[in-house]
Amino acid sequence: MEVLLNDFSPGLFIVQTILLLGLIFLMVKFAWKPILNSLNERETGIEEALAAAEKAKADMQNLQADNEKMLQEARAEREAMLKEAREIKEKMISDSKEQAKLEGDKMLKQAQTAIESEKKAAVADIKSQVAELSVAIAEKVLKEDLSNNDKQLKLVDTMLSDIKLN
């Protein structure tokens, strides 16, 4: 202990204190501060770059998924459109078939009614002509001499032959 104390040099201690203070001050100012700052900067830079890369990767994946989704949607839409078109075509065909049938039926019916009414008109006409003829025959008969029976019969025959159904 005595030797240690004897070896202790107060002068060296003071000189060393001053030099160490100066060294710490200079090192901090000119070396450690810029070095540690740049190291920190670099580390945060690397971290940010890694995070950005990770984010870009995720974005890329999202984009790909979106594309896939859009493609699928387009495909589904196309199929739906095709199906619809097919349905429309079929519907149009069946519709027009039905309509044609309806139209035909209607025309047939009209023709039938027309024929019926023509027939009725013709019968009526015949009836009226028969009546007129009858009346005219009767008139003529009346106008001739009705005494003679033979004559009368002859007249009726003539008349009947006259009025052959036109």
Add this chain to the structure above:
Amino acid sequence: MMQVSNTIKTLLQLLILCFSLQSFAISDTEPEGVVSGKEQVDAYILHHLKDSHDFHLFSYTSDSGERKHVGFPLPVILWSSNGLVTFMSSEFHHDDNGQVIVEKNGSKFVKLHSKIYELEAGASSVSFDEEHHATNAHKVLDFSITKSVVGVLLVGLLMLLAFSSLAKQYGKKNIPTGFGRVLEPLVLYVRDEIARPNIGEKHYRRFTGYLLTVFFFIWVLNLLGLTPFGFNVTGQIAVTACLAIFTLVIYTVSGNKDYWMHILWMPGVPVFVKPILAIIELAGAFIIKPFSLLVRLFANISAGHIVVMSLIAIMFTLKESLGVAGATGLSLVLSFFITLIEVLVAFLQAYIFTALSALFIGMAVAEHDHDHEHDEAGHEVADTEDVRADFI
């Protein structure tokens, strides 16, 4: 790469150290400053462990039998009873026994065991008592640029150059090149393995500058101590004391309310225990912690130097029993491996000093939600205070 260069450095250092020591041993006829016997080896090692006032590289004996010292003098700056005195250490002419008296500003100075003494007024030479202590001289406040101060200045300059150039590299691009690639992982290591885990995510940024400075300062000085220049800066108790006191000041100044609560009035213990704990905690905070820091570093580095130099000295001390080749071989092998271990110790001590400083600071700034965490069984969960015990 670092390991390879360290190994090469170590080898070189060993070689040069061996040669420089061998040059001491060549001449047995020259008694002054020549190291050959056991006692001289002991004296040489003790002398080396102390700070010195000149930068001594090696010595040799010239053809004319004269002892030559190669090195350069360093300025001596003293605060004596007659004010500030400055002169070059060469005026002592390598004397370390109080023989050469330098007279400046009306004061007389002698150098004795690497310390400078001022003679009392009227004395013309140093007189000693039985234990070889000077009786008519007293120590002076010595601000000299000693070898340790040169080492500190050198390391400070190296650190400033290396790390400010690394800092400049970041201005241009984000990734350093060249030597910066070696330095950057070291900075990251101190930040992520020492500062961050010990102090905590919230506060570590404030203290990282200090911890980085101390870590590289101690590490480079430890390594410098392994070179043949013979620096022993981190083995100077004044230097390690200064470092420990810096840490003490930092954790004392930045200690929060919780920290002082735990020191002065420990929560969760009976009242009569509190004052006893306060005394123990105060002693821990102001004496034990800094003392453990300063003694550990000082003792490890000093011990390392003593071991390496003793193993090198095998060359001379076992010369008779093993022969020159045997002693040299044994000394080379042993000192080579112990120097490898010293390279590891150089890093380890820097790491331990910095990690403990970080731990002490972390304990001072830690934010407790409640007194201590308890697990389900009610036992206390180990926290930093318990971990501290593993280190001290």
